[in-house]
Amino acid sequence: MSTRAPKKATKVFVAGHRGLVGSAIARRLEYEGGYEVVTRTRQELDLLDQAATHAFLAEQKFDLVIVAAAKVGGIRANSEYPADFISQNLAIESNLIWGSHLADVPALLFLGSSCVYPRETAQPIPEEALLSGKLEPTNAPYAVAKIAGIYLCDSITKQFGRRYFTAMPPNVYGPNDNFDLKTSHVLPALIRKFHEALPDRPVTVWGSGKPKREFLHSDDVADALLFLIEHPEASGLINVGTGTSVTIRQLAETIQSVVGHTGPIEWDSSMPDGFPEKTMDVTKLHGLGWRHRIELDQGIQLAYDWYREHVAER
Numbered sequence: 001m002s003t004r005a006p007k008k009a010t011k012v013f014v015a016g017h018r019g020l021v022g023s024a025i026a027r028r029l030e031y032e033g034g035y036e037v038v039t040r041t042r043q044e045l046d047l048l049d050q051a052a053t054h055a056f057l058a059e060q061k062f063d064l065v066i067v068a069a070a071k072v073g074g075i076r077a078n079s080e081y082p083a084d085f086i087s088q089n090l091a092i093e094s095n096l097i098w099g100s101h102l103a104d105v106p107a108l109l110f111l112g113s114s115c116v117y118p119r120e121t122a123q124p125i126p127e128e129a130l131l132s133g134k135l136e137p138t139n140a141p142y143a144v145a146k147i148a149g150i151y152l153c154d155s156i157t158k159q160f161g162r163r164y165f166t167a168m169p170p171n172v173y174g175p176n177d178n179f180d181l182k183t184s185h186v187l188p189a190l191i192r193k194f195h196e197a198l199p200d201r202p203v204t205v206w207g208s209g210k211p212k213r214e215f216l217h218s219d220d221v222a223d224a225l226l227f228l229i230e231h232p233e234a235s236g237l238i239n240v241g242t243g244t245s246v247t248i249r250q251l252a253e254t255i256q257s258v259v260g261h262t263g264p265i266e267w268d269s270s271m272p273d274g275f276p277e278k279t280m281d282v283t284k285l286h287g288l289g290w291r292h293r294i295e296l297d298q299g300i301q302l303a304y305d306w307y308r309e310h311v312a313e314r
């Protein structure tokens with residue numbers, strides 16, 4: 001009989017566990033085993049409340065905190081509510097990241113985003129491109145808050161020797177995505193538009209269709225985050241993507257074919273395109289040994305199946 005004591009589970013707080021990214025990482029850690037996953041709904045713990053968040057972190061003594069809670073939205077929501085985006089994200093990050101440090105949490109993984117890189121920058125975008133140019137105006141307030149979070153993690157790592165680091169996913173999609181057309185990102189919005197259109201009627205899509213975007217299924221994001229957590233050499237800022245992108249036109253046509261819509265696509269070029277291209281350089285991630293598994297057409301089918309089962313009314 002072995003006399004070795006079983007390894008203690010890593011106690012981890014997944015902040016934002018009901019969201020797209022947070023739910024994927026919470027599911028993955030539960031499935032993996034060896035992790036004691038702790039979650040709180042917004043009603044149980046409002047992360048905008050500094051005193052409550054700091055008290056919770058001090059009491060729980062986590063080994064790891066994953067910051068997947070944020071105020072998130074597409075171009076329209078970012079343009080209409082810029083003050084909410086900057087103030088809420090600054091508060092959530094500061095409460096969680098600085099609160100974790102004060103509570104002596106040794107490791108923290110923060111979720112950044114490819115949309116905080118400069119608007120005009122060489123493609124694919126390496127991690128070093130951060131702050132090398134002007135931000136995309138449609139989401140600059142959100143990006144400034146995210147960049148503050150990245151620097152807070154870096155500064156705590158430098159000053160106090162903790163392992164606080166940031167993963168930068170591209171456009172994420174999958175179970176628990178937001179399909180509300182007023183606030184959603186492009187991929188779930190298109191799934192809904194094509195699903196709700198009569199099969200042979202036109203569907204209007206925002207912009208010119210020319211911008212290029214990179215997409216990663218949330219199960220791949222979760223797999224990559226777990227990989228990074230378990231590889232201590234992963235540090236600083238790490239792009240987490242496929243390193244490839246498609247035009248919005250290609251994306252729309254793929255979704256149209258998965259949904260089975262046969263009508264024309266009309267492009268509303270009076271609406272903003274946002275970034276001309278966002279494709280991340282994933283050399284650092286590939287060098288660490290991680291690669292994505294879910295290709296875009298397969299992932300869209302999975303996302304559409306989930307939408308039909310959980311969201312669609314017909």
Ligand SMILES: NC(=O)c1ccc[n+]([C@@H]2O[C@H](COP(=O)([O-])OP(=O)(O)OC[C@H]3O[C@@H](n4cnc5c(N)ncnc54)[C@H](OP(=O)(O)O)[C@@H]3O)[C@@H](O)[C@H]2O)c1
Binds near residue numbers: 022
């Ligand atoms: N979605 C993407 O395409 C994408 C791409 C790159 C990076 N990311 C990053 O990944 C992270 C998560 O994004 P997501 O798409 O998963 O967002 P999401 O689906 O909107 O989930 C955000 C989560 O944060 C929670 N939350 C927000 N404010 C809160 C508060 N005051 N108190 C407690 N909980 C609060 C939400 O709670 P409720 O459930 O109560 O609303 C929700 O569970 C973000 O940092 C984002 O920048 C996302």
